[in-house]
Amino acid sequence: QVQLVESGGGLVQPGGSLRLSCAASGISFSIYDMSWYHQAPGKQRELVASITSGGTTNYGGSMKGRFTISRDNAKNTVYLQMNSLKPEDTAVYYCKASYPGFANSYWGQGTQVTVSS
Numbered sequence: 001q002v003q004l005v006e007s008g009g010g011l012v013q014p015g016g017s018l019r020l021s022c023a024a025s026g027i028s029f030s031i032y033d034m035s036w037y038h039q040a041p042g043k044q045r046e047l048v049a050s051i052t053s054g055g056t057t058n059y060g061g062s063m064k065g066r067f068t069i070s071r072d073n074a075k076n077t078v079y080l081q082m083n084s085l086k087p088e089d090t091a092v093y094y095c096k097a098s099y100p101g102f103a104n105s106y107w108g109q110g111t112q113v114t115v116s117s
Contacts (some may be wrong), residue, residue: 001025001026002024002025002026002027002097002106003024003025003026004022004023004024004095004096004097004106004107004108004109005022005023005024005025005108005109006020006021006022006093006094006095006108006109006110006111007020007021007022007023007111008020008021008111009093009111009112009113010112010113010114011114011116012085012113012114012115013115013116013117014085014086014087014115014116014117015084015085016085016115017081017082017083017084017085018082018085018113019079019080019081019082020036020079020080020082020093020095020111020113021077021078021079022034022036022077022078022079022080022095022108023075023076023077024076024077024078024095024097025076027097027106029073029076029097030053030073031053031099032053032097032098032099033050033051033052033053033097033098033099033100034050034051034069034071034078034095034096034097034098035047035048035049035050035051035095035096035098036048036049036050036069036078036080036093036094036095036096037093037094037096038089038091038092038093038094038113039091039092039094039110040088040090040091040092043091045094046060047060048060048063048067048069048080048093049063049067049068049069049080050069051069051070051071051078055071057069062088066082066083066084066085067080067081067082067083068080068081068083069081078095080093082113085113085115086115087115087116088115089113089115090113090114090115090116091112091113092110092111092112092113093110093111093112093113094107094108094109094110095107095108096108
């Protein structure tokens with residue numbers, strides 16, 4: 001059974017930082033591409049950042065330079081370091097695991113990030 005469990009969300013003031021974690025089980029983590037998405041109320045889910053099995057990273061436009069995605073294959077965990085947070089970063093953040101060429105992907109349950117003073 002595949003499980004992706006996000007953690008690290010919470011309430012933070014503008015300009016602050018958070019680090020999200022996503023622990024995976026039930027998959028061969030090292031061969032999967034991993035991504036973070038976020039979804040704000042009333043908006044579509046959008047890509048925040050992704051990292052391939054080989055370590056190549058990609059970022060959504062407004063997050064580039066502020067967020068860093070990384071992975072630890074020994075711990076089956078992907079991270080999202082978020083700095084200089086803005087109120088518009090407020091959303092539920094989801095972790096996704098996908099394997100190139102396969103239609104199916106796996107999602108976590110999400111973790112809430114709220115940026116507010």
